[in-house]
Amino acid sequence: MTDLFIRKLKPQGIRTSYSDAQQIGLRLRVGANGHLTFAYHGRALNGTKKTVTIGDYPTWSLKAAREEAERIRRELKEGKDPNEEKRRLREEAASEKVTLRDVLDDYEAKMAGQQRIWTRSPKGRCEARLRIDAVFDKLLDRPVSDITVDDFAKGMRTYEPRQNRGKATAHGQTSRARSYLIKPLDWAARRNKFRKAGAGREPKVNTPDIRDTHDFAEDDPTITGKRTRVLSGAELAKVLPYLRYPAPKELKLVDVTTQDLRPVAMRFILLTAARRQEVIDMRWCDVDFEAGKWFKPKVKSKGQERSQVLPLSDEALRILTCLPGYQDRHSNAYVFANEAGGPAGNFQRANDAIKRESGTSDWHRHDLRRTASQIMLELNTPPMIVDTILAHTNALTKTGASNSIDHYAEVTRKIMLHVEDPQKIALDRLAAALDAFERMSEEEIKELERREEIELRRKR
Template identity: 45%
Template sequence: MPVFDWCAHRNKFSRVGSGRPQKLDVVDLHRTHDPASDDPEIVGFRDRALDHRELSRVLPLLTWPAPPQMRMNQGIEGDIRPLALRFLLLTCARLDELVVMKWNDFKEDTLHWHKPAVKTVRGKPRQQYLPLSGAAVALLTSLPNYGTWRKSDLVFPNSAGHFLGNWHRITKAVHRESQTDNWHRHDLRRTGASIMKALGVAPRTVDEILAHRATHRDEGTSAALENYFASTHLLEHVVDPQRAAFDKLAEALDYIERSGSQFA
């Protein structure tokens, strides 16, 4: 759409492109009918989330060392992908955010995960300071590289210290051993969000966690003001709604995992 509009000096490019001598008569995609809207085979956006029965079978596999039955090439001691999947579930994060996470992004003094750039529904990527639950912090401090890392090291590296990969294979192994199917890594993010909503977490808070809204812009405040309140300890007795939501999520997941046998 932007390329065609630029060529045609259309919409926001009507003034920017007015100085160009040539104007092309190209189709306006804003006015073009999408044939997919009439296709009965297309059911819309994906809404897959794991239920409590599926989670009760999946969660025991998301550990480190990796369960021996997963039979991964890296060996159970070197494969932290199952635990990384649990971290995705606890934080409702995207896989590409987790893969590039460095120890410098884990703010241990405030228990936040600083994401330098996250996708947003509208607009350019922005940074996010995500408060972590006690369960997520405990997971990070249980990693084999915790305590020996440098700031630039990846939190979830492969055995060579590089980016983790081959996620399709580990997901298929979890499918096989948990006897579940038809879900992938991004569905863990949706599952966590669904659980929080079911537990009564405000939709706005869930949106903030998913980075669907830039809260300080919405409310007319600033990140500098938020940091000032934090540094002057004015927020010490204020419960962060996102952290409270994550604590509820972690508690629910723990209950499902401990009660797994009753769902069989």
């Protein structure tokens, strides 16, 4: 092979190659369009065939290609893999350009539909990105491999929310953003649970471990971790009249109040002890009116994904039959839909309006679920039944029973069709208790408030 020989080569319409007689293993590949590329063909130490691309001609001269081919030959005999080294260098070069925003975009695309916090709402936003982008906005467009743990710590320390809802600090927000960011950074660096081949990002990007930053919420006495707020009886008596359909006009939620289903959806949360997102995602095809049951395709759980079949109280079924979509009941339509037919959203606005008109404060939607649970327990409902309704875990595991008992329980339910479901009994009693609170007169509410205040002072 000579330079003159190479320059005289013409395209043949098919790919061809020529071996160099001077440097064993060096080949010149001629593409169908005449593109010329040097490559080395040889065997590794274990005898396997290896092809290593050297580069294009004339960028690589014949002399330089021969020297590179000899170097590759020696590396292969020493047991090294030149292709792996080239791949590593390419990944390092690529990682220098990957920004934090790129990593988050890639992880969001990967997890969308698998994890709710990484799945976008109809408004085009996902929970995790809202928190992370707000707290670490100044770092988003920096190469992620250049960001240090000190940079992340500074972002959390200096973060100031645009809307301060009466809180002295933003440590709760920064703590949540920090928690959400752990997995995308681990995934990009193939760290911890993503260390197995194929589990992490391709190509790998070196990222800092945000676990090495301090969580400022740990030192904030106003952040106590697990929330335990439940509404008192007097608060329920004040709130319940606003949780109905059509939405009370005094709430001033939308121009056409008959289309606002958020208040009655909050009543449904109380009646079923369901999570807000489960109610939002509820579709007409999930409700068996004949059996009086609600099928939840997915309930929040640790480990393996689970579904739930929840019997509905007579009051919960009555509410569903009064909703505007009940008569048509399009199979895939949302039960608690917005005006456009999508899932109801912005419950915070409805929550604030109800607190304003009812004269109550310091509670949100999830507290309704906790309140329903507390009422059932105070009505002497067995804790295992309450756990089953809440779908926290498989309640039978708390009794020490084996997993096989699930099958026995399922067979028993089919045989004893005449026996009323204990969950249905508990939810009917819950509905009756809520009805009693709603029917209280102003004088009864005042008396209840007085007794609750005395009990509160006694506990203190």
